[in-house]
Amino acid sequence: MSLVDIRGLHVSLPEGADRPYAVENLSLSIAAGEIVCVVGESGSGKSISARAMMGLLPEPKVRATAGEIVFEGKDLLQMPRPDRRALAGEQLSMIFQEPMTALNPLMSVGRQIEEVLIVHTTLGPAERRARVITLLEEVHLPDPPRIIASYPHELSGGQRQRAMIAMALIMDPKLLVADEPTTALDVTTQAQILKLIRDLQDRHGTGVMFITHDFGVVAEIAHKIVVMQHGRTVEAGPADEILSQPQEPYTRALIRAIPSLTPKPRRASNERRVLTVGGLEKTYRSRAMLGKAQSVAAAKDVAFTLNRGETIGVVGESGSGKSTVAKMLVRLLAPDAGQIDLDGIDIALLSRRQLLAHRSKIQMVFQDPYASLNPRRKVGDIIAEGPITRGQPAAKARARTQELLGLVGLKPEAADRFPHEFSGGQRQRIGLARALAMEPEVLVADEPVSALDVSVQAQVLDLLTEIRDRLGLSVVFITHDLRVAAQVCDTIVVMSKGEIVEHGDVAEVFANPQHSYTRELLASIPGRDWVIPTLEDLPMNVALNQ
C-alpha cells in the first residue's frame, strides 16, 4: 500500500510567467521504505512538486489548482492549515539544498532541532535534550553536547546537513522530502550523506521523495524514478528499468549527456611545453590586531607542466586551492613565490606593467554565466573590447567578433544584444569567444560547465574540445567533477588542502590511483557502479527540443 499518492497535481504560476503551470498533471506514489527520485533539469518543476507536497508553495502567487495529494487517506490540499501544520515535521518532513541558509543563523543548532519537539510533543526539557542527543548520535555527529550548543556557522557543510537530517527525522516521520540535499556538498561528503539517508530510511521504513538533477545520485539511491521536463512527467518507472533501458527520447538524451567515467586515452602529443609551473605558493593571512593571526596555505609548492595542444585537469574539492591556482596562472592573483613559465617567459612575479605585454597569451573562461558578462554592455562590445584595448583598430576587432561568434555557434546578430537575452549555455559561449578574441595560447577554464544543466554542459564541453583541437589551444581545466575531467583532460593533477597529491595521465590515475585521497574521491563519485547504457539513436538536440 502506498504512503502518499499524488494524482493529477497542477501547480499554477502567476500570470505573465513563461508557462501557465509550474507542474502539470503530476502523478506519483511513494510506499513506506521506498525512495522515489524526481529528476529533471532547472525549470522542470521538480522542486515545486516537493514544496507542494510540504505545503510550502509561495501562495497565492504559486498554488496547487487541481489534483490531490493523498496521505494516509486524506487529501493534503483540502486539509485546513492547522491540521496540515500539525503533520509537518511530524509525519512529513523536509531537508533542503543549502543547509547554511536553511538554518537560523542566530539560534543554536540544538535549539532548532529541539523546536520540533516543543511544537509536536509535550516532553520536558530533559527528555527533549536526551532525544536530541540520541538523534545526533544516529546521524553520526561527533560530540553531540558540543553540536547542540553550536551555531550553524560553527559547523562544516556536511555537519550542518547532518543536523538538518536529525531535525527532519526526530519525530520519526513517515515521509521525508529531500530537495537536492547533497548538491551544495563536496563529492566525498555527498557520498557520506547519501549513505546516511539510505541507512536511516531503510532502518525506519521511511518513504523518501528525493529531488535531484544528477543521474549519478539517482543511480545510487533510487527505487523508483520520475523524469520531469517543463513541469510535465516524461517518464516514470522502477529505477533499474529506466537506468538500463530508458524509453523516452528526453530521458535517453539526458542519460547520454552524462560524461562517462572511462577516460579517453591520452592523445598523441607533440611534447612541446607551453606552460611550466613550479614551486607556486600562496598563503592567505587574516590580519588581526589583537588575538592570533590566522594563515591558510591555499597553494603549497604547486608544480606541473602542460604540452601544447593538451588539456590538463586540476581537480579537487572546495578549499583544495584549485581556484587559487587558476587565478595565479592568469595573474588575477600574485603568487607569493614560484614560477609560471609561459612559453619561455616567467610571468609569476612580473609587475603589472611588465605583465601587460604577456596578458593576452593566457586567458580565462569563467564559471558563472551570469556574473561573467557585464549586463550593461552589448555582446559585440564585450568580445571586441579586449583586442581594442590592445590597440587593434575597432573595425578589424568588430569583423573578428563576427567570426568568433560563428566559431562558438552563435549568430552574428548576437553582437547587438545584451547578455540577459541569452541562456546560460549561450553566455558561456560568449565568454569563450571573449577569451579567444585575445588569441591566447593557453586557456584557463575555471569550472566552465558546473553551473549548467547536464544537456547544455555536454554541448559546451563538445564545443570547447572542438575549438581546442581546431586552434591548437592548450587548456588548464579546473573542475570538481571527475566525470567531466575524464572526458576532456589528457593529464590530471589532484589537489587537496593546497597541495598536489597526485599527478599523471588521466587514464592512469583513474585506473590505478596511488594516493589515498584520490582513491576516496574516485570511490565517492555518485553512480560509479552504474553502467551507463549506450544509446545511439536520436541526436541529442533533436531529442531535447521535443
Place this chain on the structure above:
Amino acid sequence: MSGRLALILRRLVQAIPILLAIIVINFLLLKLAPGDAVDVLAGEAGSATPEYMAELRTKFGLDQPLPVQLVQYVGRVLVGDFGFSFRHEMPVVDLVMNRLGPTLILMVTTLSIAVGVGILLGLLAATGLNTWRDTLISVLALVSYATPLFWVGLMFIVVFSINLGWFPSSGMETVTAFHVGLTWARVLDVGHHLVLPALTLSLFYLALYTRLMRASMLEQANMDYVTTARAKGVSERRITFRHVLRNALLPVVTMAGVQVSSLIGGSVVVETVFGWPGLGQLAFESLFARDLNLLMGIFFVSAVLVLAVNLIVDILYTLLDPRIDMQ
C-alpha cells in the same frame, strides 16, 4: 567570549585614530576661522595695542609654526583643556560638563522612544502587511520622516502648550519651584518638561526605525530558514517572534548606532526651540557670541559621545549575533 572581548578591545583601539583625526579637524577649523583667540580677547577688552597683541600671541604660542601649534593643541585637548570661554568667563570644560547632563537625558529618552516604539510599529506594520494597520503606520512614518524638526517643535508648542496648556513650552524645570537635590517632585517636573522636546526629536528617528524594521522583517520573512521552520510545523506566530524578529533587529541596531551623530545635531535645533539647557542650546548661544573655543569644545565632546554610543551598540550587537565571534 574571548572573541567578544577582543572585538570590543579592537573597537576601542580603532576609536583612537578617529579621535585624533577629530582633534586635528577641530584645530584646522579654529585656524580657518577669521581671527584668533587674541583678536577675540582684544575685542573683548575694547582696545589693544599691536605690541600687546603680539605679546599675547607669544604667550599663547600662536607665533609658533602650525605643526608645533597642532601638537600643543592635541596635548592640551588630551588632558581635557579646551581653553577658556571669554564670554562666560569659565573654562570650556566646566561649561560643557554642566550642560552634558540635560543633553544626555534628552538623548537617552529620545533614543529609547525612537528605537523601542519604532521596532514595535515596524513589527505591527510587517505582520499586518497591506492591511489598514500597515498603511496607516507607513503613511505616518513617511510624513514624520519628511517633517523638519524645528517646525514640529513649534507646532507642538502651538497645540500642546499654547492652546491645550498640557505641557510647558520651554526650560527643563519650573524655575519658581526651587528644587534642591533629587526628589520625586523634581523628577516629575523634569519629566513634564521633557515630553515635548523628546517627542519632537524622536519623531524623525521613530519614522526611520519603523521603516527600517518593517523592511527588515519583510526581508527576513523570505529567508530559507523561515521555510525550514514552516516545514517543521512551527506556527506563523512562533516563526515571527522566535526566528524572524531577532534576525530583523540586527540592521536596526546597526542603524541606531549610525544615527546617533545626526541625533546630536537634531538636539541643537530641539534644545534651541524648547530652551532645553543642554549642549545644543549652549552651541547655539556660543555660535552667536562667536565663542569659538566653546563651540569647538562642544563639537569635540559630542563626537566623543557618538564614539561612546557606537561602542555600546557594538557590544549590544555581539550579544545579538553569535557570528561576530568568528569575524
Place this chain on the structure above:
Amino acid sequence: MSDIAQHDAPPSFGARSLAFWRLFTRNRSAVFGLAILGAVLVMSAIAPLLYPGDPFALAGRPMSPPGGEWIFGTDTLGRDIAAGIVHGARTSLLIGLIATLVAVLFGTLMGALAGYYGGWMDEILMRVTEVFQTIPSFVFAILLVAIMSPSIQSIIIAIAVVSWPPLARLVRGEFLSMRNREFVQANVLMGMPDWKIIIVQILPNCLSPIIVAASLLVATAILIESALSFLGLGDPNVMSWGFQVGAGRSVLRRAWWICTFPGIAILLTVLAINLVGEGLNDALNPRLRERSG
C-alpha cells in the same frame, strides 16, 4: 541546437524608458510625489512672474492673518508670506540639488576608489569616512557655515561636506561586490586600464542605487538647509523657508501662520522627493519590487 535559439528584436532605449515609466507609475504614491515636486519646480521657475520684486519688501500691515489680502498672511515686518514661500522654493531646490550633486560626485569617487582597490587604500578612505560619520553632521555644518560666514556657497559646501559619507559607503559596497565579479576579472585579463574598468564597466552597474540615494539626499539637504536658516545661518540676501519659520518664532502665540505655512512647504517638498525616491527604488530595483507590491 536548443541552446542557441535566439530572441527577436533587442529592446531599444525608447522601449526601455517606457518600461521604466510603466514600473514607476505603477506606484501611485510615487506619481503623487512627482506631481507635488513638479508643482514646486514650476512655482520656483515662475516665481518672478507670480511675485515680481523683492520678497523681503514690505507688503502691508504686519501680522495680517491669512485669508485676507494675503492668502498666507504677512509676517512681523509686514512681508507677504506667500511671496516668501514662492521665492524660498528656489533657494531650497537650488541648494538641495547642487549640494547633492557635489556630495554624490565626491562620495562616488571615494567609494569607487576604496571599493575597487581595497587593501590599504580602502582602509585609509574608510577611516576618513568614519571620521566624518562620527562627527555630528549638523553640528559640523553649523560650524562650517559659521566659520565661512553664511552665504549660498558656504551652505552648499557645508551640506555637501556632511552628506557624502553614506554615499561613499554605498558606492564602496557596490564596487566591492562588483570588483570580484567575473566580468571585471575578464577586463583585467584584457589589460584594460583601471580608470576604464571603474568608469566604463563598473559604474554603469551601480547607477541605480546611486540615483535612489541621491534623490533621498536632496530631501535631507533641503531639511539641513531649512534648519540652518531657521537658526539664523541662512544667506541673509536670499529668502528661504527656514528663515521664514525662524522669523515667526518669537510671535508664535500671536501669529501662528507665520511659522505654519513655510513649514508645510518644507514638509510637502521633502515628502514629495522621498516618494519619488521610493518610486525610483521600486522601479530600478526589481528585487524589492515584489515586496512593496
